[in-house]
Amino acid sequence: MSTAKKQLPRVIPCLLLKGHGLTKSVQFKDFKYVGDAVNACRIFNEKEVDELMFLDIDASRENKKPRIEFIKEIAGELFMPLGYGGGVTTTQEADLLFAGGVEKVSINTAAYTNPQLITDIANHYGSQSAIVTVDVRKPLIGGYKLYSNGGQVPQKVSLLDHLRRMEDAGAGEFVINSIDQDGKMSGFDLKLITLVSEAVSVPVVALGGAGNKQHIFDAVQAGASAVAAGSMFVFHGKHRAVLITYPGRRELKDLFGIV
């Protein structure tokens, strides 16, 4: 076994689409308007972000179809890997998203009833393009619970059973979203990240709770291969003024002690 230089993890702004705008939640509620989606994307593109992820919360909460034309409009101007999630229930929808320039399609609600969708996407586009996102809540008593439909519908299957099933189906990456930590900017649920990353072999993306660079570092130490965040990259200061920021590559290398 050879030892190697550390790899810089991917740092992924995760943006919530609502109408033609972006919004940001706290614990999946209390939505605050952030700005125009196309404009925000242009800024993230200029900042040369590693990757971008869009979740359409209208689609996931209200069982609406993905807005293919709108996503295509956004993707046409973005030259980094782009992930999309929200309302994808068929391979035809995934085909249209991929043809429009989306690199990864995230399946959340549909994954509980139709794992074949993951398999079909992985077979055709490679497993790296088939993301499964899970929304997780930690009740006061007992283990982690999964929720679908934008955090509204509890699922019976256990977290690790679900993830293993999805890995078998062909998922190439998991986005683990903590509902409890969402928008709090107080750090990730590190126990959750470690639990999941030790149980699966594909990359795990931590989402929910990032407020500063140290949180990013902690999530990677806990086992995440990549880190996603919303509030951290769109809000500034204690009054949560909207300001799009993203750490520079040198800044991230220093954080991880990479020369």
Place this chain on the structure above:
Amino acid sequence: MVTIVNYGLGNLGSIVNMLKKIGVPNILTSDPADVVAAERLILPGVGHFDKGMSLLHERGLMDALNEAVLRRGVPVMGICLGMQLLLEGSEEGKLPGLGWIKGWVHRFPNMQDEDGKPLKIPHMGWTDTYPVAGKRLFERWDEDETRFYFVHSFHAVCDDPADVAATAHYGIDFTASVEHGHISGCQFHPEKSHRYGMKLLTHVYRQEATA
């Protein structure tokens, strides 16, 4: 005109978007006749090596590709799996590759980082990439730091070190790009690599357009 070979594997939307952005006319085709007549070719693709080769055979694209690239000398760039297919074969499968570049595609070994944590396969993310001096792909490349977006579990090993156009490091040093005359390939995704990829494709297609 750049002809993008659509043999049914992978996501071609972002290649089209990038070429459109830099003003390079292109068509997406699965028709062997278009491939034979191409001025320049891009061979994209992600996924399993044998699946890629079988699809090229099934769709009648093998002869078309050989005719264009070997007999007519049409410049070709393979991207990701498309680059791996340029070689003679892969540990991933049993079928022979196109064999235009001598060498073989190997799986990354089990590796760990300085902290003793296993490196995940696939290698997915942005990695510093080092162009080799004198290669056409990176001619007059004046970036201090070059990085590209990679997603792969296998990497090409060229028989002739002179065919290596760029290297990168993930646990081991590996070949990030190949070039043998008019045949070239990138393991990374230039179409998803911001200004670095935009620069590479602009450079290649403007250069070939004026050559």
